[in-house]
Amino acid sequence: MSNLAGKVALITGAARGQGAAEARLFAERGAKVVITDVLDEEGRQVAADIGDAAHYIHLDVTDENSWAAAVKETVAHFGKLNVLVNNAGIVQVKALVDTSVADYMKVIEINQLGVFLGMRTVAGPMKEAGSGSIINISSIDGLIGMSGGSAYCASKFAVRGMTKVAAMELGPDNIRVNSIHPGGIHTPMITQAGMDESVMKDIFSKVPLGRVGQPEEMATLAAYLASDDSSYSTGSEFIADGGLTAGFSLEH
Amino acid sequence: MGALDGKVALITGAARGQGAAEARLFVERGAKVMMTDVLDDEGQQVAAELGDAAAYMRLDVTSEDGWKEVVAATVEKFGKLNVLINNAGIITPVAELHETSLATFQKVTDVNQTGVFLGMREVVEPMKKAGGGSIVNIASIDGLIGMYGAVAYCASKFAVRGMTKVAAIELGKYGIRVNSLHPGGVKTKILDDTGMTEAQAEEAFKAIPLGRIAKSEEMATLAAYLASDDASYSTGSEFIADGGLTAGFALEG
Ligand SMILES: NC(=O)c1ccc[n+]([C@@H]2O[C@H](COP(=O)([O-])OP(=O)(O)OC[C@H]3O[C@@H](n4cnc5c(N)ncnc54)[C@H](O)[C@@H]3O)[C@@H](O)[C@H]2O)c1
Ligand SMILES: NC(=O)c1ccc[n+]([C@@H]2O[C@H](COP(=O)([O-])OP(=O)(O)OC[C@H]3O[C@@H](n4cnc5c(N)ncnc54)[C@H](O)[C@@H]3O)[C@@H](O)[C@H]2O)c1
Numbered sequence: 157m158s159n160l161a162g163k164v165a166l167i168t169g170a171a172r173g174q175g176a177a178e179a180r181l182f183a184e185r186g187a188k189v190v191i192t193d194v195l196d197e198e199g200r201q202v203a204a205d206i207g208d209a210a211h212y213i214h215l216d217v218t219d220e221n222s223w224a225a226a227v228k229e230t231v232a233h234f235g236k237l238n239v240l241v242n243n244a245g246i247v248q249v250k251a252l253v254d255t256s257v258a259d260y261m262k263v264i265e266i267n268q269l270g271v272f273l274g275m276r277t278v279a280g281p282m283k284e285a286g287s288g289s290i291i292n293i294s295s296i297d298g299l300i301g302m303s304g305g306s307a308y309c310a311s312k313f314a315v316r317g318m319t320k321v322a323a324m325e326l327g328p329d330n331i332r333v334n335s336i337h338p339g340g341i342h343t344p345m346i347t348q349a350g351m352d353e354s355v356m357k358d359i360f361s362k363v364p365l366g367r368v369g370q371p372e373e374m375a376t377l378a379a380y381l382a383s384d385d386s387s388y389s390t391g392s393e394f395i396a397d398g399g400l401t402a403g404f405s406l407e408h
Numbered sequence: 409m410g411a412l413d414g415k416v417a418l419i420t421g422a423a424r425g426q427g428a429a430e431a432r433l434f435v436e437r438g439a440k441v442m443m444t445d446v447l448d449d450e451g452q453q454v455a456a457e458l459g460d461a462a463a464y465m466r467l468d469v470t471s472e473d474g475w476k477e478v479v480a481a482t483v484e485k486f487g488k489l490n491v492l493i494n495n496a497g498i499i500t501p502v503a504e505l506h507e508t509s510l511a512t513f514q515k516v517t518d519v520n521q522t523g524v525f526l527g528m529r530e531v532v533e534p535m536k537k538a539g540g541g542s543i544v545n546i547a548s549i550d551g552l553i554g555m556y557g558a559v560a561y562c563a564s565k566f567a568v569r570g571m572t573k574v575a576a577i578e579l580g581k582y583g584i585r586v587n588s589l590h591p592g593g594v595k596t597k598i599l600d601d602t603g604m605t606e607a608q609a610e611e612a613f614k615a616i617p618l619g620r621i622a623k624s625e626e627m628a629t630l631a632a633y634l635a636s637d638d639a640s641y642s643t644g645s646e647f648i649a650d651g652g653l654t655a656g657f658a659l660e661g
Contacts, residue, residue: 324617364578401645
């Protein structure tokens with residue numbers, strides 16, 4: 157499959173987890189990818205594994221000037237920019253009453269402000285490229301609540317909302333904007349949050365598909381939204397959660 | 409692209425419009441397709457163009473016996489069944505609630521809603537045997553928001569969206585995924601039945617973010633995604649392709 161031929165994608169938080177899986181799959185399907193993250197060593201390694209179709213740039217998504225520089229470098233390196241995956245994010249599980257303003261703002265700055273800056277910075281180059289696709293990685297926590305997620309849910313609901321506004325404003329320039337809502341995905345975000353394999357297995361055995369998702373299964377959805385196959389979709393939520401938000405069961 | 413290699417798909421309402429576009433794209437991407445409809449001439453014609461990878465059978469989706477026959481024949485002909493696209497549907501001329509007859513209401517419900525219920529129920533056994541499957545129910549944006557003058561149609565499409573989630577919860581354990589696809593305006597014959605002319609339809613969709621009505625092929629690509637293993641972790645969700653129609657409203661321009 158090479159349905160991403162001719163696409164140049166910038167992916168944030170691509171040094172590991174879902175972002176790295178997206179970078180690999182996008183390159184495999186014919187895209188050029190700019191891998192960005194704050195984890196330089198891991199990010200450079202992913203880019204090196206992929207080869208000439210990939211390029212690494214340090215980008216802290218909370219930094220306005222770094223965004224401008226990274227987008228400029230992408231266009232200089234690969235000639236254009238027509239796909240952005242706003243994937244970088246952090247999780248925080250803390251009770252509302254224990255969440256300090258500093259705790260709260262840290263999550264909002266990375267997960268929410270980072271997406272705002274990314275969308276704003278790429279609009280110009282995408283318009284020049286004639287079209288584009290922006291994919292914002294939200295979460296099921298942008299659809300429903302999560303206990304201990306006052307900052308995380310706020311940021312992910314905000315991403316879902318901003319996606320729709322951007323879709324309306326950028327549609328006339330043929331720039332599509334959609335959000336992806338992963339359920340539980342086996343990445344360092346979960347494993348480093350202190351959840352061990354058996355606890356993870358147990359929790360996700362309860363979703364209809366009975367298992368945790370893999371980063372590669374989010375990469376395929378991102379690839380669909382990046383490709384021209386999704387030419388009539390904009391401003392919508394794309395969920396890949398194994399059925400977690402489908403409903404509840406009184407049985408078993 | 410062989411993203412659908414190894415898939416055997418049954419598509420309802422496949423004689424024309426979105427269903428026909430799905431049949432064409434699915435074959436192009438490696439699937440075998442059983443096309444069904446009540447428009448036999450048109451259905452046979454499309455199947456003939458597609459060659460050995462496609463076949464046509466008559467199926468009125470409201471017929472329980474018809475479903476059993478077609479599902480058995482599909483497995484007989486292509487060896488298994490692992491994809492179902494519940495696409496057949498009808499709409500009636502715009503009429504307000506108080507002008508809608510019981511007969512009209514029931515006719516729309518039978519085709520758009522009972523048809524989907526029967527289809528999902530009948531494919532469970534063959535899909536279990538196949539080791540899993542993907543059911544794609546074609547709802548509509550009218551399964552997400554209201555549409556003036558379409559009380560029966562909206563009821564049926566909201567029902568499809570709801571049944572999708574129940575089926576997803578029940579069938580997940582068999583590796584059967586179930587999702588709904590929500591098209592916005594698509595240029596097909598169904599629009600004639602709302603009483604809109606082609607020119608009126610084109611004009612009406614200029615105001616949405618992407619500024620145009622969709623082609624059937626743009627729904628087929630989404631159905632193909634959901635049918636493929638690329639969508640392996642998605643079940644029980646809505647997949648929207650509406651050019652931004654439901655994203656929100658603009659006070660500007
Ligand atoms: N894993 C899950 O269960 C899950 C579920 C729903 C949504 N998500 C979302 O998916 C996205 C990817 O997460 P993941 O699961 O791959 O986890 P991950 O922790 O492996 O990856 C996140 C990446 O973002 C990077 N990052 C963090 N802060 C950054 C900053 N300021 N600037 C640039 N990069 C930064 C990290 O270095 C890391 O490489 C996140 O937005 C996350 O919220 C994850
Ligand atoms: N065109 C749009 O704007 C639009 C928007 C949203 C949703 N949809 C939905 O998309 C689906 C496909 O519609 P389309 O746009 O291709 O229109 P279409 O009228 O071209 O196709 C519908 C097909 O369903 C068949 N059909 C009708 N009753 C049937 C029955 N009882 N048994 C079997 N087949 C039957 C028709 O013969 C026809 O071939 C429908 O479910 C429709 O509600 C269409």
